[in-house]
Amino acid sequence: MTAELIYGKELAATIRKELKQEAAALKEQDILPHLTVVLVGDDPASRSYVKGKEKASAEIGISSELIELPSSTTQTELLDLIQRLNLDKAVNGILVQLPLPSHIDEQAVINSINPEKDVDGFHPANVGKMMLGEDTYYPCTPYGIIQMLKSKNVEIAGKTAVIVGRSNIVGKPIGQLLLNEHATVIHTHSRTPDLRSFTKQADILVVAVGREQMIKADDIKDGAIVIDVGVNRNAEGKLTGDVDFEHAKEVASIITPVPGGVGPMTITMLMLNTIKAARRQAAAV
Ligand SMILES: Nc1nc2c(c(=O)[nH]1)N[C@@H](CN(C=O)c1ccc(C(=O)N[C@@H](CCC(=O)O)C(=O)O)cc1)CN2
Numbered sequence: 001m002t003a004e005l006i007y008g009k010e011l012a013a014t015i016r017k018e019l020k021q022e023a024a025a026l027k028e029q030d031i032l033p034h035l036t037v038v039l040v041g042d043d044p045a046s047r048s049y050v051k052g053k054e055k056a057s058a059e060i061g062i063s064s065e066l067i068e069l070p071s072s073t074t075q076t077e078l079l080d081l082i083q084r085l086n087l088d089k090a091v092n093g094i095l096v097q098l099p100l101p102s103h104i105d106e107q108a109v110i111n112s113i114n115p116e117k118d119v120d121g122f123h124p125a126n127v128g129k130m131m132l133g134e135d136t137y138y139p140c141t142p143y144g145i146i147q148m149l150k151s152k153n154v155e156i157a158g159k160t161a162v163i164v165g166r167s168n169i170v171g172k173p174i175g176q177l178l179l180n181e182h183a184t185v186i187h188t189h190s191r192t193p194d195l196r197s198f199t200k201q202a203d204i205l206v207v208a209v210g211r212e213q214m215i216k217a218d219d220i221k222d223g224a225i226v227i228d229v230g231v232n233r234n235a236e237g238k239l240t241g242d243v244d245f246e247h248a249k250e251v252a253s254i255i256t257p258v259p260g261g262v263g264p265m266t267i268t269m270l271m272l273n274t275i276k277a278a279r280r281q282a283a284a285v
Pocket of ligand 1: 095096099120141266267
């Protein structure tokens with residue numbers, strides 16, 4: 001059996017078309033969604049992601065602004081900027097690109113964003129709402145994964161989902177979103193002993209560790225759905241995931257490639273959250 005592939009790139013293109021129509025409908029009501037992205041430092045990957053965010057915004061009809069700050073920026077300076085953006089009525093969404101330089105406390109920065117403008121869904125108020133199953137801004141990569149599963153009509157309820165990785169951006173929230181969809185969720189990570197005994201139970205296996213070839217075909221249950229969130233550069237400089245894709249695709253029923261799998265959904269879900277923010281803020285006036 002060779003697995004069916006889910007290309008996030010294709011689904012993202014479809015969703016972006018719908019978002020473009022939504023943005024046009026908002027424009028008719030004089031609502032212009034606006035996203036401000038803050039980039040601190042000169043990490044090349046972060047720079048390429050924020051460029052992708054600007055490009056997607058322009059394509060959909062979202063106004064966007066990139067504020068670039070040097071890596072020497074102090075935490076106080078960054079918090080002052082966020083305070084100003086929080087008070088600016090023209091700004092619907094604020095995104096601080098992660099990771100931040102090590103002298104800045106990432107969580108303090110996230111906590112300072114007005115939860116109504118937190119289009120990343122990282123603020124504790126939004127994380128709490130997600131845990132309660134309430135409507136809010138959901139973190140973009142996990143939310144994209146749920147859309148990918150739904151696009152293939154995967155029945156999530158009753159499935160055993162195993163998450164490998166416990167980051168605040170992907171591992172923890174994807175477990176919560178799958179639980180909200182009535183999956184039975186097992187969280188594992190790089191220090192879980194006998195990891196295979198857990199991954200082998202997975203009907204849905206989500207891997208988000210950042211370690212090339214971490215999951216082999218032998219770690220996967222026959223017919224499982226495998227979602228690879230890893231982004232690594234191999235010895236030849238080629239982009240690869242956390243899963244040994246070539247062998248895993250012979251065991252899995254559905255699998256996501258890297259690149260072109262989950263990654264492109266992240267920016268698309270950010271666009272969706274930004275339009276939602278503009279709509280919510282306009283309705284609250
Ligand atoms: N504030 C945030 N910071 C970070 C987030 C986030 O959601 N919010 N996520 C990641 C980076 N990221 C977006 O910010 C992101 C990662 C990967 C991709 C993507 O499209 N990946 C492609 C490959 C791209 C390449 O060639 O390098 C793929 O997997 O196919 C988009 C966005 C960390 N920081």
